[in-house]
Amino acid sequence: xxxxxxxxxALCAAGVLSTFAAASALAQESxxxxxxxIVVPYAAGGTTDQVARAIQPALQEYLKQPVVIDxxxxxxxxxxxxxxxxxxxxxxxxxxxxxxxxxxxxxxxxTPYDPIKDLRPVSTAVITPMILAVSASNPAKNLKEFLxxxxxxxxxxxxxxxxxxxxxxLTGEYFNHLAGLKLTHVPYNGGAPMMTAFxxxxxxxxxxxxxxxxxxxxxxxxxxLAVGSSARTSVVPGLPAIAEEVPGFRSIAWFGVLxxxxxxxxxxxxxxxxxxxxxxxxxxxxxxxxxxxEARSSTPAELEQLIRDEMTQWGQVIxxxxxxxx
Numbered sequence: 177x178x179x180x181x182x183x184x185x186a187l188c189a190a191g192v193l194s195t196f197a198a199a200s201a202l203a204q205e206s207x208x209x210x211x212x213x214i215v216v217p218y219a220a221g222g223t224t225d226q227v228a229r230a231i232q233p234a235l236q237e238y239l240k241q242p243v244v245i246d247x248x249x250x251x252x253x254x255x256x257x258x259x260x261x262x263x264x265x266x267x268x269x270x271x272x273x274x275x276x277x278x279x280x281x282x283x284x285x286x287t288p289y290d291p292i293k294d295l296r297p298v299s300t301a302v303i304t305p306m307i308l309a310v311s312a313s314n315p316a317k318n319l320k321e322f323l324x325x326x327x328x329x330x331x332x333x334x335x336x337x338x339x340x341x342x343x344x345x346l347t348g349e350y351f352n353h354l355a356g357l358k359l360t361h362v363p364y365n366g367g368a369p370m371m372t373a374f375x376x377x378x379x380x381x382x383x384x385x386x387x388x389x390x391x392x393x394x395x396x397x398x399x400x401l402a403v404g405s406s407a408r409t410s411v412v413p414g415l416p417a418i419a420e421e422v423p424g425f426r427s428i429a430w431f432g433v434l435x436x437x438x439x440x441x442x443x444x445x446x447x448x449x450x451x452x453x454x455x456x457x458x459x460x461x462x463x464x465x466x467x468x469x470e471a472r473s474s475t476p477a478e479l480e481q482l483i484r485d486e487m488t489q490w491g492q493v494i495x496x497x498x499x500x501x502x
Contacts, residue, residue, distance in 0.1 A: 207267055207443050211242040214433070215271045217256025219249040223367060223387045227302050227431040228272040230463055231471075234454035239446075245272075252341070253277030254287055261289035265438030267447060271295070273434045275343045279486035283494055284341045284501045291487075296439055297479035299451040300432035304411055304469035306347050306383045306404035308418060312397050313377045319402040319421050322381070326357050329380075334360040336370045336379040338388075341501050344370075346490050347383040347404065347427040349497040355422045374398055385429050386412065386468025400468075404428060411470045426489075432479055444476060 214232075216225045228245055235243045248256030257277040263269035278291050289295065308319070316322035326333050337345035340363045352359055362379060364370035367388050374382055375397035383404070392398040402418045403409055404427035409417075418425045433451055435444065452473040454460060464471040474482070493499070 207446055208239055208241045210268065211244055212239065212267070213244045213246050213269050215246050215248050215256045215260050215269065217248055217250075217253035217271060217273075217277055219366075220247045223385060224253075224272055224274055224431055226387060231301055231451070231454040231460055234457045234460060235450050238450040238453045252281050252339070254281055257295070258288045260434070261294040261436055263436050265436040265440075267435060267439050267443035269436065270298070270447070271434050272301075272431065274431045275429060275486055275490075278434065279483050280341060280343065280346065280490050280494075283487060283491050284499065291483060292480070294437050295434045296437050296444060297476045297483065298433040298435055298444055299448045299476065300430050300472060300474040300479055300482070301451055301455050302429075302431045302464060302469050303472045303474070304385050304387075304429050305409060306343070306385065306427040306429055307389065307400050307412060307415075307468070308351070308381060308402045308404070309374070309384050309389055309393075309398045309400050310381050311374060311377050311379060312399055314380055314399070316401070317399075319416055319418065322401055323355060323357075323421060326355075326359060326380075331358045331360050333380040334362045336362045336364060336374055336382040338367045338370050339363050339365060341494075341499060343427070343429060343490075344383045346493050346497075346499070348381075349499070350427060350493050351383070351418070351422065351425065353493070353496065354425050383427065390467045409470075412468045430479075430482060432474070434479075448473070448476060 214228060216228050218224050225247060232243050232245060248259055253276045257271050260269055260271035281287060282291050310316060310322060316325050335348040337348060345361060345363060348359065348361060364373060370382065371388060371392055373379055375392045389398055393400065400415055403412050403415050404418055406419050406426045407417050433447065455471040455473050461471050
């Protein structure tokens with residue numbers, strides 16, 4: 177190729193790159209210019225809704241625009257998540273996701289969205305271990321005692337969940353498999369009815385987040401025994417990791433922000449910075465610390481990898497336990 181032509185192509189390429197960089201910077205500068213809607217794909221008052229509303233004021237403060245929480249419940253989070261997957265990729269419609277609709281549900285049924293291709297991770301807001309909790313009337317006072325008693329009791333002991341195919345359900349089945357237990361699964365239609373049954377002594381155990389269990393724990397109706405992180409954690413101080421007695425066990429919950437695929441990099445960066453700002457606020461940190469969960473942001477790449485890892489982990493549990501949705 178003649179030198180003059182190579183020089184011309186190089187200049188054109190440089191011009192394209194500089195134009196892209198300028199457009200990207202402009203997008204970040206001008207965004208947002210109107211209210212942002214965050215879809216919570218569950219009913220108001222639930223765990224996901226609580227986390228979203230806890231960071232909402234700080235998001236508004238950082239972005240200098242109203243941030244509106246829209247609850248679009250239904251089909252285990254699928255309806256609201258799909259609405260965002262099909263929304264304009266401009267950063268003004270987001271979803272507050274979690275393991276359910278973003279990793280587990282697509283493994284259990286055909287969803288109208290692909291959790292990897294149709295949604296773009298922005299950041300986590302909360303990452304927390306699942307906690308093994310028992311009824312206050314349960315004779316086991318620690319993890320070792322629970323494992324021994326559960327093995328002796330066989331299927332006469334149970335564990336509750338917030339529904340078939342939920343993270344709490346899969347965690348219980350995973351625990352059964354790794355610990356060699358036969359706890360019977362008892363599903364409920366959501367966290368509130370499960371915790372009511374739990375507090376009433378109808379369940380021997382359940383895997384919960386600190387957000388789910390705080391009220392019953394403070395009332396003395398349930399007791400925490402161990403955490404699902406791979407090692408002990410200051411998030412739930414004083415408790416052993418389940419992995420200390422059940423090697424290889426790990427189960428965590430996350431809540432975070434995702435956007436439709438195609439949202440510009442500059443807008444994702446701006447949103448990520450807003451979430452990081454929000455979860456670092458002292459009042460947000462305090463609120464979540466009191467509920468035994470950790471306010472923590474992640475990079476978009478870290479959240480995507482977390483979702484991929486969950487799909488691998490829980491896919492194995494679903495197949496082994498033959499879990500199906502009606």
